[in-house]
Amino acid sequence: MKGVRVVVTGMGLITPLGVGVEENWKALCEGRSGIRKITRFQVSDLPSQVAGMVTDFDPGRFLDRKEARRMDPFIQYAMVASILAVEDSGFVINEENAHRVGVVIGSGMGGLQTMEQAMDVVHDKGPDRISPFHVPMVIANLAPGQVAIHFGATGPNLCITTACSSGTHSIGHGFRLIRHGYSDAVIAGGTEASVTRMGVAGFCAMRALSKRNDPPEAASRPFEKDRDGFVMGEGAGIVVLEARDHAIRRGAKIYGEVIGYGENGDAYHVAAPSPEGRGAAFCMRLALEDAEIEPNHVEYINAHGTSTPYNDLVETQAVKAVFGTHAEKLPISSTKSMTGHLLGAAGAVESIYTLLALQTGILPPTINYDTPDPACDLDYVPNKARKQAIQIAMSNSFGFGGTNGVLVFRRDHSGPGGAGQSQT
DSSP states (O other): OOSOOEEEEEEEEEETTEESHHHHHHHHHTTOOOEEEOOSSOOTTSSOOEEEOOOSOOGGGTSOHHHHHTSOHHHHHHHHHHHHHHHHHTOOOOTTTGGGEEEEEEOSSOSHHHHHHHHHHHHHHOGGGSOTTHHHHHSTTHHHHHHHHHHTOOSOEEOOOOGGGHHHHHHHHHHHHHHTTSOSEEEEEEEEOOOSHHHHHHHHHTTOBOOOOSSGGGSOOTTBTTOOOBOBBOEEEEEEEEEHHHHHHTTOOOOEEEEEEEEEEOOSOSSSOOGGGHHHHHHHHHHHHHHTOOGGGOOEEEOOOOSOHHHHHHHHHHHHHHHGGGGGGOOEEOTHHHHOBOGGGHHHHHHHHHHHHHHHSEEOOBOSOOSBBTTBOSOOOBSSOEEOOOSEEEEEEEETTTEEEEEEEEOOOSSSOOSOOOOO
């Protein structure tokens, strides 16, 4: 579908691998894991005791400390990642353009940590001791709400809550807002902070998490024969999307162009993907159709790749169904092997990693790939990053409830380009 061309001009990351794009990319290229033993709450009675946790994070470096205390960590992550992204873009939001700047930030779980703490307060001290800031701290749309307030962005303000596809869908809808002329720029992405006792216990009850607790770094092993579940992660990924002509006029650096977006639903099961990845395959086809390219034009896929036995198999089947013989030589990696699964933030974080692969010509690896699975027999860029110049790449996200999102990016050769500035 033709329309305004959309590019990415700024990026911000808060993940288990660090704060900022530079620190994240260095860790990915080195194949370094951010998964650790959980120490922030009691885990001895939980079968899964590891997670990808944000560490060395001080929101007071970026926000007023009093203001930050009135935000759940998922909002803090979104705020700081957005500040980093907007600073990186060099885009100035002012009274003249504010109504043309939107904010679309997704979260799958919202303020889970604040909810847990409030439950303890109600139980131990009574309901009259609940903070008046409780509701604004927990509801998911206060991530984009607080970001919009911070920057004075008065365009469309949306929170998309579609489980593990939230970040991808948010970037996709930001893309559409610009493509169809409703906005000139959109701050878009995903955020999550659900590594809490309740969050981990809930996914343990679903038997979704890895029980490989020792060593923690080896727990997430997408597409590998001995994978036994995903590892929870947390953080935020935010991009600044901008109309391409607008970005070029102001001399912005461009990380890449968003050329295609697909979204659909399996209508099959609350947690399991549809058999043989039919929904995922159709979603990839929708994204390719939207991008107006053939399957063999895609040179790299950042996979959803959760490290669960069934999901990795189904995604492999879906890739084969869409790409045919091209799938045999198509590099695919799951960066969740290093970050864990950031749930609502995953798709946005992985979109940034995909853009960096386009920008640098380095494909991040799938680590912990020790024993190949005969049923997952594609090129998963095992264990070591690979130098390979690429022009077009895809990022996949598939969530509970059968919600699917796929983005297609293209390297943009116009403008100053460059791999961005340090955000550490």
